Structure formats: C-alpha cells, structure tokens
Amino acid sequence: MSSAFLKNETADAPVVIPARAPLPPGVTNYVTPRGLARLREELIELETEHAHLQASEVLDENERSRQMALLNGRIANLNQRISSAKVVDSHPQDEVRFGATVVLKTKTGKSPGTERRFTIVGVDEADASQGLIAFTAPIARAIQGKRVGDVVSLRTVQGEEILEITAIGYEME
Known part of the structure; x- marks a missing residue:
C-alpha cells in the first residue's frame, strides 16, 4: 500500500508541502x-x-x-x-479584462439559452463554485478583449460551445 494512504507517518518520512494553484511558467x-x-x-x-x-x-x-x-x-x-x-485594479471598460464580471449566454451546445456569470481573477483567488475563474482558464482566455454582443467558440469535453457575451461589469473596490 502506498504511504499516502497510511495515517501514521514515520519520523524520517519527507514532509510534503501542498502546492498552491499552478501558475504557468513565465505568466505574471x-x-x-x-x-x-x-x-x-x-x-x-x-x-x-x-x-x-x-x-x-x-x-x-x-x-x-x-x-x-x-x-x-x-x-x-x-x-x-x-x-x-x-x-490589477480594474477600471470599468467596455471589453473583457482581468477583474471583469461577465455574463455569457450559451448559443449552441448541450444547453442552449443557459446563462453563466463569473469574474476573472488571479489563480490563488479562483474558485469555480463561487463564480471566480482564473485568468489562465480557457474560457477566460477565450473572452479576453471581447465586448457585449461578441460571440466566442469554446471547446469543452462535451464538444464545441458557442457563447455570446451579454454583460460586462467591473466591481469598484
């Protein structure tokens, strides 16, 4: 059995420090x-x-x-x-940038008409269950620089989805 499954570790076993959310090499x-x-x-x-x-x-x-x-x-x-x-202190803009809260409407795919709302944040702040998506995520990269009304294509496990940007907002902190 792997030592990962053993509750009692030996005193000389190496200490494994949990990794933080990954940040791709060379990415700010x-x-x-x-x-x-x-x-x-x-x-x-x-x-x-x-x-x-x-x-x-x-x-x-x-x-x-x-x-x-x-x-x-x-x-x-x-x-x-x-x-x-x-x-990055986001200022209201008319296009999707870091810090934007975006609403997307699914045009094609598994569930057309479905709306999704999320905010683009840093990798340490990301929590998909809270609607916080890392700027390195494929969906965030696909919509960067887009405006309300723009349509983007996103490859998912279920196939290609066509999404329309219906709203962009920036919270003032």
Missing part, C-alpha cells in the same frame, strides 16, 4: 486587490498557527518538527506568491 501573477488581501490574511493565519505550534506542549517533538516544517514550507510558498503578485 496577476491578482485583484481583494485577492492580495486574502493572500495576506492567509499568511497571518499561518503565522499565528506557527506561533501556537511553537508554544504547544501537547505534541511530541517529532510531530511538532514535522508540523513546523509543513507550516514553514506553506509560509515560504505564500510569501513567494505574495512577492510576485502584480495587483
């Missing part, structure tokens, strides 16, 4: 002002957890060392992501 780490604030909040939470772990007397030394290594790695990854962040 664009973030919204809200996205950068969330990254900084996450950093504060990790640093607080780190301080509590240092003061904890409940864990044995091996377990504390493993957890400290994990937290140190996560903090380092987050610091790197924050330092590479380029804030």
Whole structure:
C-alpha cells in the first residue's frame, strides 16, 4: 500500500508541502486587490498557527518538527506568491479584462439559452463554485478583449460551445 494512504507517518518520512494553484511558467501573477488581501490574511493565519505550534506542549517533538516544517514550507510558498503578485485594479471598460464580471449566454451546445456569470481573477483567488475563474482558464482566455454582443467558440469535453457575451461589469473596490 502506498504511504499516502497510511495515517501514521514515520519520523524520517519527507514532509510534503501542498502546492498552491499552478501558475504557468513565465505568466505574471496577476491578482485583484481583494485577492492580495486574502493572500495576506492567509499568511497571518499561518503565522499565528506557527506561533501556537511553537508554544504547544501537547505534541511530541517529532510531530511538532514535522508540523513546523509543513507550516514553514506553506509560509515560504505564500510569501513567494505574495512577492510576485502584480495587483490589477480594474477600471470599468467596455471589453473583457482581468477583474471583469461577465455574463455569457450559451448559443449552441448541450444547453442552449443557459446563462453563466463569473469574474476573472488571479489563480490563488479562483474558485469555480463561487463564480471566480482564473485568468489562465480557457474560457477566460477565450473572452479576453471581447465586448457585449461578441460571440466566442469554446471547446469543452462535451464538444464545441458557442457563447455570446451579454454583460460586462467591473466591481469598484
């Protein structure tokens, strides 16, 4: 059985630090002002957890060392992501850009007439279940620079979809 399925890890097992959302090589780490604030909040939470772990007397030394290594790695990854962040403060425009909230209407495909609404954000802020799509996502790349009334084609697992942009908005932060 793979060691990934074992609950009890040995003291000498390497610490695996979970990866952040991938950012393709050479792509600028664009973030919204809200996205950068969330990254900084996450950093504060990790640093607080780190301080509590240092003061904890409940864990044995091996377990504390493993957890400290994990937290140190996560903090380092987050610091790197924050330092590479380029804030894009979106201003209302008549075309789709980073930070835009877009409404698309499906013209052809599996469910014609269906409307989808999402906001184009940075990779760390992306959460499809909340309508936040990374600027690196295929659908975001397909509509960048388009205007209300423009039609775009998008290849999906179900086949090609034709989508019309019906609204573009920019939240003021």
